[in-house]
Amino acid sequence: MADFAYRLAQKRNIVTALPGPRSSALATRRSSAVAAGVGSSVPVYAEDADGGVIVDVDGNSLIDLGAGIAVTSVGASHAAVTAAVAEQARHFTHTCFMVTPYEGYVAVAEELNKLTPGDHEKRTVLFNSGAEAVENAIKVARLATGKMAVVAFDHAYHGRTNLTMALTAKTMPYKTNFGPFAPEIYRMPTSYPYRDAAGLTGEQAALQTISQIEKQIGADSLAAMIIEPIQGEGGFVVPAPGFLPTLVNWAKANNVVFIADEVQTGFARTGAWFASEDEGIVPDIITMAKGIAGGMPLAAITGRADLLDAVHAGGLGGTYGGNPVACAAAIATLDVMRELDLPGRAREIEGLAKPVLQALAGEVDVIGDVRGRGAMLAIEIVKPGTTEPDPALTKAIAAEALSQGVVILTCGTYGNVIRLLPPLVISDELLDEALTVLAEAIRSAARA
Structure with a gap:
């Protein structure tokens, strides 16, 4: 990469057996x-x-070639990020935004409202981890729609908490012997071009999924569907063109909240700020974490203002959510991503x-x-x-x-x-x- 100053020598050098x-x-x-x-x-x-x-x-x-699982996109010790962390820590490391709020949280929310797809009015809430963001996106969807059922997809990974384990498809090592899991979660087929029937288009795959949803759940009972635009732990599965837009259009017509889990795909990873942009879709809610703050623990949901503002005061939040040091790191990280x-x-x-x-x-x-x-x-x-x-x-x-x-x-x-x-x-x-x-x-x- 041209014109980038590295702190450490950028070379492979093995001096002992591994592990040493x-x-x-x-x-x-x-x-x-x-x-x-x-x-x-x-x-x-x-x-x-x-x-x-x-x-x-x-x-x-x-x-x-791992970047801490797509976290250290700007490097693990970028000077601008570490300086922002040190400067914020010099003033205060915590007050709890729900007690004594601070500008950093507001600034990150403003950035995400502008950066995520769609020109509709948005709101943002900050959390600590991707799983926490997913849990809260589901909470919002259920409250705002008054419906309880949620659809997740084959090969999905959404986290290791009880609700997110229920959303996650793979049993070992994520789910084995950890049940019972949260109810009203339904698994549906996704688009996996390498393993799908030959000639199956994205739109056809989506229509098959929609047919199963309508028969097994019913749109009147479905609060949300959640999917990674490119599935992460499931194998970096890229859906066939047309799959996601067809799902989004159906969800919009049936008062179903479409949640894009961009925890791994977000923040420049796929060549756009968010993978949803590559697919030409505008999710109702996006979940984010990993690359957001240069390695500091931060996560977020950003979505339609009418959905997030439907939640009563105190219904969203957490002691450490939107920690001021992590917020400072996020602002610096986004600046670096733009600059470079x-x-x-x-x-x-x-x-x-x-x-x-x-x-x-x-x-x-x-x-x-x-x-x-x-x-x-x-x-x-x-x-x-x-x-x-x-x-x-x-x-x-x-x-x-x-x-x-x-x-x-x-x-x-x-x-x-x-x-x-x-x-x-x-x-x-x-x-x-x-x-x-x-x-x-x-x-x-x-x-x-």
């Missing part, structure tokens, strides 16, 4: 202190991070990475699909000559890439998708090097 001795020692301490239910996909412990690199406690410099045109940068990353991945797919027979948009790209790994998912091979590829100093994440309902979520400020050279390492890891796995 200090990371291994920390893993031993962790096993006696941290609950076993908290997993980590990479066995190295971070000491520093900047731009497109993570430096671990043993001095290894790794190329970061990070939506445009995401499109550049797609232009650099996708042809490499597509060429690789033509070379090896373990890649079933290459998909995604902007800097949210995925490779679906299958058994040679089939569409059968191969999660073991996917895991092996990720492990081999890590051994060579590249952090990648996996996902998917079937555990067979490699997902690429680089910081949007990664340099062209570092991205190219990471893709070279990943490609060789895939070639090696295909030969095994």
